[in-house]
Amino acid sequence: MKFAYAFPLAGLAAAFATAAQAETITVATVNNNDMVIMQSLTSAFEEAHPGIRVNWVVLEENVLRQRLTTDIATDGGQFDVMTIGTYEAPIWAERGWLVALDDLPEAYQEEDLLKPVRDGLSHNGSLYALPFYAESSMLYYRTDLFEEAGIEMPEQPSWEEVREWAAELHDPANQLAGICLRGKPGWGENMAFVSTLVNTFGGRWFDEEWNPELDSPAWQEAIGFYVDLLGNYGPPGASSNGFNENLALFSRGNCAMWVDATSAAGKLYNPAESQVADRLGFAPAPVAETPKGAHWLWSWALAIPASSEKQEAAQTFLTWATSQEYIELVGETQGWTSVPPGTRESTYANENYQREAPFAGFVLDAINSADPTDSTLEPSPYVGVQFVGIPEFQSIGTQVGQTIAAALTGDTGVEQALQNAQRATARTMQRAGY
Template sequence: MLSRRKRIGAVGVAFLVSAVSGCAGWGGGAGGGGADSINVLMVNNPQMVDLQKLTADNFTKETGIHVNFTVLPENDVRDKISQEFSSQAGQYDVASVSNFEIPIYARSKWIAPLSDYIAKDSSFDQDDILKPMTQSMTADDGKIYGEPFYGESSFLMYRKDILASKGVTMPDKPTWQQVADIAAKVDNAQPGMRGICLRGQPGWGQLFAPLTTVVNTFGGTWFTQDWQAQVDSPAFTEATKFYVDLVREHGEAGAPQAGFTECLNNTIQSNVAMWYDATSAAGSLEAPNSPVKGKMGYAPAPVVKTDSSGWLYAWAWGIQEASKKKDAAWKFISWASGKDYEKLVGEKVGWSNVPAGKRASTYEIPEYVKQAAAFAEPTKSAIENADPKNPGTQPRPAPGIQFIDIPEFPDLGTQVSQDVSSAIAGRMSVDKALKRGQVLADDVAERYRSRQAK
């Protein structure tokens, strides 16, 4: 077994050059390589599948550029993208990357800057992209390296009817203590209904997505600006104990195994009265066939010491630096992330399928606003109030709200989350979980401190 230091140290390599698993989905692998074609590697999320179906009859018809798609599940596509971009093989011109990878890839010069293309493309309208999205895809050199395809923040979703039945009114800007009090009051409001759903499933992008936002607003941080690990600090500990206690006392059944999907199902099935999670969940809750459609309310992410606490995430497009077809690649990005594309999806696929969360103009489309009336404004507000550069109460050494934008974080966050999940299950104390996490975090911090000392 690797030592703690070696396991955490290995993530820089594992994240960047992971072995490829899985096989190509719709569209097969990259190929076609003609002058009028590009190769796109992307995640198999529903919005991406819609894009693939619309490309030939719209983008290709307008530009003459054929697009060869490789579509893979999220874990597989991350592995393949990290291998492709780190090796600069040049097989793919465009890939779907998140605001986690973009700054890292930009520092490594694996993705091409887009600022010059943006400046020359009068129809793209970068100013229409929500500012936190642009900010999260801008590298230290001030250049933009990615364009969002769709984005999300986080907010509190709650059953208006259930709260009303208990005489409870959701505050316009709830605190976490108010949420805990409400959870206690609405517990068992209906047979088998719990007060709240919070992720307990291990994973840096599962449990620690919501929990890190709680840590931020309680005044905690993973690392100080000078790379001192803070995982067992008083604020980090207080936030984690609050989260663990809340989900243990008033949370969903099977919480240690519950992630986004399980909480979504619990909310739709009326097993919980509240849920703190991604704004993107609202589309499913308000879908025509949802049994809770029209019953949900949406409030900002709960706070303690900060003005806001919602996270920021986007699936975006990046151009591989080794690509020989950057001009054609930009035309694809400009189309896929452009204003007209959202209208195309609404008209051809359905307004509930629009890849929202990236452009201010989306929230001015009458058809979309009507379809998303319950959650459109709360979603836009959550994204606009997200601050990836300054999400807490003290300066940070790297950007990120629900993550720390360094290659080591996926492995670090996942390892610490396993112990916190054990605390939710009652198999370990929070103090012990975070004490172990502090050792792992300090291994990472020491590496960055040593670099700064040189």
């Protein structure tokens, strides 16, 4: 009997030895649906790369940004892979905080990455992050409600039309909001949406001399419109709702309209995830005075901090999670509407994706038409559609987001909120030497 158990025990010992030798990388990411899917496929990565184990840190968006910024600025070394975006990549690369991804394997097919997305994650011609998914913004609406009300969606809706439709469709007695929009404060939460609203109302964050314009007539009009629209026709507690909260509301049937990221389309069109999958329509993000900057450009991407001591293993994970093979894996195991959108030409050429995702061509056009170098009616000195590509914007955007949220809850008036935002932003820019 002793001899009979020798081989199984030997095999078990070998397995433990392999596990002990495996290198563990820590991946920090946001708790969005696409990243939750990535985490669920960890075993597929570890089976293909038995020498690497993955430890996950999954956080809400605002918390993730705070943790990562603190860690990388202090050379903390807690993470080997960071989920960052189009805002951070060039700024952090310039400061030497990220590893340049200049030696990607040929099989990765870097040229397959969509050019606007690739450019947004580059600095001085080098990629510093690989796009996991990318997005613009769009208007989602309930086709059944529009048909019942006799509303026909035009090719390009205006914000004035959206307000009229929201008023007509708002039905709080039946837990239906006329419209859902981001209200949760944060430079990447409410201000991502609000910045595009201000853009299309003809406003800008700064003039060409870097003077803030947050108390300008365009900002007053845009924020007044936003507070009135969401206050009258939004869901209860709108000031606490970010992307994930509104996605849950819309997918449950609690919103007649929602303007937000194109990346939500896959989940909303998936009958297993959405109660409105069979009555979902989409249109371009609404416009007001100008179409410039009405829809954003963003990429959630994976980067390697220079402080990581496991850069080779980290790059192995990066190239796997952003590869054509990963997209195929998600399509085959989770369904083609669940693949990470917006990153590769090959995704949009894939017949399976074209067949299952009616929004595919629309999203591709929205991403390709967003121009971070020309997003405001009047000239501006910054790059970015829904953000300002300077290091100070992270704190400025979050502070302004808090004042906008205060106006939304009625704690302060719109005019006072914008005066407060103007003064705080002017102080920050003055201290920064602009």
